[in-house]
Amino acid sequence: MLHKSLAKLSKFTAGDDTQFVEVLHPKNDSVDTGFSLGHASIGVGKASLPHILEKCSETYYFLQGEGKVYVDDEWTEVKTNDMVYIPAGARQYVVNTGEVDLEFLCVVEPAWYAAQEQIVD
Numbered sequence: 803m804l805h806k807s808l809a810k811l812s813k814f815t816a817g818d819d820t821q822f823v824e825v826l827h828p829k830n831d832s833v834d835t836g837f838s839l840g841h842a843s844i845g846v847g848k849a850s851l852p853h854i855l856e857k858c859s860e861t862y863y864f865l866q867g868e869g870k871v872y873v874d875d876e877w878t879e880v881k882t883n884d885m886v887y888i889p890a891g892a893r894q895y896v897v898n899t900g901e902v903d904l905e906f907l908c909v910v911e912p913a914w915y916a917a918q919e920q921i922v923d
Contacts, residue, residue, distance in 0.1 A: 804831060808841055816842070817919045818850040818895070828913050838913035842896075844869070844904045849897040854920045860888040861909040868900030893922055 808823060816822040824830060826839040842862075844850060852872075862871065864884045870877050871886045873894045880886060881900075888894050898904035908914070 804833060817916055817921060818853045819848075820844055820850045820896075822908075825907075829915075835913070837909055837911040840908040840910070840914065842906050842908050844896060844898040846898055846901060846903065850895045852893055852895040852922050854891060854893050854922055855910070855914070855918055856891055856920065858910050858912060858914060858918060859890045860894075861911075862886045862888070862896070863907040863909070865905045865907065867898060867902050867904035869904045870897045870899055871895075872897070 804826075806825060808825065811823045811825065813821055813823050821843040823841040824838065825841055826833065826835070828835050828838070862885065864880050864882055866882055868879070868881045871880055871894070873886070873888050873892050878886065879899075896904065
């Protein structure tokens with residue numbers, strides 16, 4: 803069994819400018835998974851930078867707040883308990899349109915590495 807508390811994990815600014823915590827990652831934990839799990843946060847009135855993960859799909863599960871998710875030429879509004887799937891190679895970003903931090907879980911398959919993330923205009 804592996805058990806962690808989000809409050810005890812280190813937060814950093816990811817390449818897309820979100821506040822990010824690696825909750826579960828095969829490079830950090832003694833687990834053999836084909837995915838990584840992160841917790842992301844975007845402040846009120848802020849947005850992540852447009853980016854592409856060439857070889858990774860992402861699934862976002864929204865824990866708190868309201869926002870918009872842009873994927874290639876589409877967008878959707880999101881709120882607490884919504885999920886968005888983003889295919890590998892898609893240009894994407896998230897905007898916080900609410901009045902509290904927008905918080906969401908990121909499941910990345912295969913596991914996320916900073917070098918795979920390409921920031922785009």
